[in-house]
Amino acid sequence: MAGGGAARYVPAPMLRQAGAVRALLYALVTLFAAGWAVTVQAQAVGERHLALDLVPETTAPRAGTRVTLALAGVPAKGWHAYWQNGGDAGVETRLDWTLPAGVTAGALRYPVPGRLLIAGLMNYVYEGPFALFVDLDVPAGLAPGTRLPVRVRADYLVCTEEVCVPEKATLATELTVGDGAVTPATRARFDAWRAAFPKPLGSVGTFQLANGRFRLGVPFPATADGPGADAYFYPLTQNAIDYAAPQRATRDGDRLVVETKAATAAQPPASVEGVLALGPGRGFTVRAAAGAVPPASQVPEGDGIARPAMLAFAGAVLGGLLLNVMPCVFPILSLKALSLAKGGGSSEAAARREALAYAAGVVLVCLALGALLLVLRAGGSAAGWAFQLQDPRAIAALLVLVVAIALNLAGLFEVLTPAWAGRSGSAGAFATGALAAFVATPCSGPFMGAALGAALVLPAAAALAVFGGLGLGIALPFLALGFVPALRRRLPRPGPWLATARAVLSVPMFLTALALAWVLARQAGADGVVLGLGAALAAGLGLWWAGRRQAGGRGGAWWPAAAGAALALAAVLPVRPEARAAAGAVATAGNEPFTEARLAALRGENRPVFAYFTADWCLTCKVNEKAAIETRAVSDAFRAGGVRVLVGDWTDGDPAMGRFIEAHNRAGVPLYLWYAPGREPRVLPQLLTPAMLAALPKEPNG
């Protein structure tokens, strides 16, 4: 065992071979291995799977202040370290400090973790670089230059999906009492780490355990940006939820409701604490008391996966149905239908069997395509890509794709069926169905493209449902033919009407493109929408040219399209979200965004200043703004008193502002500061009234 050395179980393949030899070998291995035979020393002791580093924010803290130390961890590839609550398994990190007299260490703080579901067991982990924080209090009265050696022994667990290794690391650093200066490089590192820490939400939530369900209601302003459905509650409290059960988060007016399966514990908790994550590395610390939590009243857009998945599924079935009239699928279908019509007289049952086998073939191939795509997507997100519709580049790319689809439907160019797909053969209806789906793939690019787009943004189950629906749609006419003999005689024959039908279908596609352009305009402004439309134009011109070359029967018809696509890509990449005005949330004219420089300048001019710090996700802040700050009485009083108002918007967790807030002994917003000329700032209560604010400028000495 050797103090958590890197012992690792390696299944020895030779042991898996037959009978008596195995027993003998087993005994031999038993003799040679220290401990038992099943474990083999695979790495040198001392080789760690988590690189840990102890980094002080300043090596020269002032006496009587607090200095933050980071335990910066980098797990080896494929390994993960654990959050404070490891989930179904895992162990909390323990620290054992050796500190100079008078220096005290606070509690270990953790950034927002991630989730790793392994074989049905949930793990709350860090799979990439992360930093844990500990605050050290340096006692007052120490002379500058006093050396403060700091030593810590960390016991932690690192695991792969297969093995776990408890490791120990002893880390040391030396602080020297000084001026508290922070180097810019260290500041930047800490700012980046700090961004991943949960921010205090400020308002208390409510939770309810009933009928095996856990429901958490958290005050969260309806106006705040941010996804509802991606929210996830990481509990610190044991016995609250079933960790591995899926969670459903819903925005419901001024609250966010998270619902999941309750833990089946004999003793439910009296209060619940945890981290509400709104996305990777972004979250809030939440505390909730027991109480009644009504379920989310309506199912708003973006709720869970149920509704979008249903819509996408219905759309996919419809799309699959339409695929049947595509010029390259229809011949196969009619061929198959004709063979059915021929043999159908002899056995109705055989026709049905064939129809079902065909349907199975189509659906399974579509699911396989979807699965492949999901695997690619998983690889992509592991590489750090995020497929989010919030990203205007994703919208711009979708815009280009949809325009290309519409142009294809309109007949500007053709996506040719490869020659090999024409062979249908007699390998049974299942194979024909599989073939039909394969054949449909290239020539039905349009609808596949739409399904692909959906699969990139939907959760895995919903994405698979889309592909399954697509397959079902393709199979539907054939199923109908198999089960309703009368239909077989009424089958329309391929002809020019197909081309017309296809061209008509381009209209909804163009309308979709229009809708996307609108979304893009909202997200990225005029510049973004011009870039997006320019990209669509470049792609369109390339495809048009390719279509002309196709029509002329020339080889290499595709290179203009490739050039157009490259140009379109180049145009899409620089699309950026339009910068929001920093003080956009504030209606009152005359307010300025908060900066420490501006505050110092106004103080230098001997002006009274009211500075307040708010965030879109802070309900208390919004209530105070509506009920007190933005009232006529207060704005009149401030104007009369020459009060300047500075607004700090901490929605995105700006680190510099975070330090300023912390300097006033607050972990987060709201924070209200009143600066009377020439006097120390006063921290106002967290609940404001108009009378209290209006009275500020009139105070004596005010």
Place this chain on the structure above:
Amino acid sequence: MKPIAIAAAVLVPALMLAAPPVAAQQATGRPAGDFRLFDANGRAVTLSQFRGQPVVLEWNNPGCPYVRKHYDSGNMQRTQGAARAMGAVWLTINSSAPGKQGHMTGSEATAFVRSAKAQPTAYLLDPAGRVGRGYAAKTTPHIYVVDARGVLRYQGAIDDRPTADQADIKGARNYALAALTDLKAGRAVSVAESRPYGCSVKYAG
């Protein structure tokens, strides 16, 4: 080409859809779910056959450092001996899937029990993880104590020191023995649930 395509068409979605079943927890104070498993010698063992005696279930994965903490120190063997001396049945269960850490065949399990000088009543093999998931066994070790009437009285950790350090065994409160002592004295089990600690059970999937 075609058979491969068909096989892929069938297999890929089947694998994608074959999500592991959601763990069904056993409620403390309710009858423990009965099960039937083969032991290391190929004999079938059921939980209900031990009705009339308290039964301790221990989830095991000999490759897990937390399991090794308790076996290398002899703590688990001592606990097994003490439990059996109190008239209890001790069933060690291995739910590691084939190819995963800790998976063993019957003869490997027998060799492990012998070399570790372990004293379970039986070492049960659950490579499909059926019983493990049925009990929502999450870690190795994970301990369950069932009373003589078949009611689940304790589930959770082996003791109150969630570390991999052998030094922490001394002075730890052994929850399995504490529960058996309470049962023997006719008392309610004082700590009926705790958070299990250790490596995650290496289930299939």
